[in-house]
Amino acid sequence: xxxxxxxxxxxxxxxxxxxxxxxxxxxxxxxxxxxxxxxxxxxxxxxxxxxxxxxxxxxxxxxxxxxxxxxxxxxxxxxxxxxxxxxxxxxxxxxxxxxxxxxxxxxxxxxxxxxxxxxxxxxxxxxxxxxxxxxxxxxxxxxxxxxxxxxxxxxxxxxxxxxxxxxxxxxxxxxxxxxxx
Numbered sequence: 001x002x003x004x005x006x007x008x009x010x011x012x013x014x015x016x017x018x019x020x021x022x023x024x025x026x027x028x029x030x031x032x033x034x035x036x037x038x039x040x041x042x043x044x045x046x047x048x049x050x051x052x053x054x055x056x057x058x059x060x061x062x063x064x065x066x067x068x069x070x071x072x073x074x075x076x077x078x079x080x081x082x083x084x085x086x087x088x089x090x091x092x093x094x095x096x097x098x099x100x101x102x103x104x105x106x107x108x109x110x111x112x113x114x115x116x117x118x119x120x121x122x123x124x125x126x127x128x129x130x131x132x133x134x135x136x137x138x139x140x141x142x143x144x145x146x147x148x149x150x151x152x153x154x155x156x157x158x159x160x161x162x163x164x165x166x167x168x169x170x171x172x173x174x175x176x177x178x179x180x181x
Contacts, residue, residue, distance in 0.1 A: 142157060
């Protein structure tokens with residue numbers, strides 16, 4: 001990263017994936033940290049407050065925002081008592097109920113919060129953010145509803161191509177699951 005200077009940079013997670021390419025977990029973490037190296041104080045860095053591996057690797061001089069499914073953050077987006085909230089510019093606001101999202105799973109809730117925190121510096125109208133979140137169906141092949149037969153729901157998650165992805169996908173289902181892999 002010798003020229004990239006993102007106005008907003010977001011770090012979602014750090015799990016032991018892609019180690020065949022990076023050699024070690026530490027090297028993988030350092031590679032992700034590089035995204036923030038060229039940022040200046042007028043830029044924004046968005047951090048997953050729920051990931052201790054990210055928390056201990058925070059770097060740079062950009063203004064920090066956070067996201068958390070576990071509760072309020074100083075500045076950013078969070079989940080608390082079934083609601084998605086914002087902490088922004090010294091105030092807090094309930095944006096919408098998490099049950100209004102069409103996405104399933106705690107990992108998708110975390111991704112939604114990351115997306116919200118990432119767009120905050122652009123100061124979008126909050127009504128537009130609410131409507132976009134309510135309407136967003138998710139990506140193809142990522143916990144994508146594929147229909148029901150005889151009361152059995154089928155879900156396509158063929159993008160879960162590593163153990164970490166499969167683990168969070170399976171945790172999205174409160175009931176018994178029959179996995180076809």
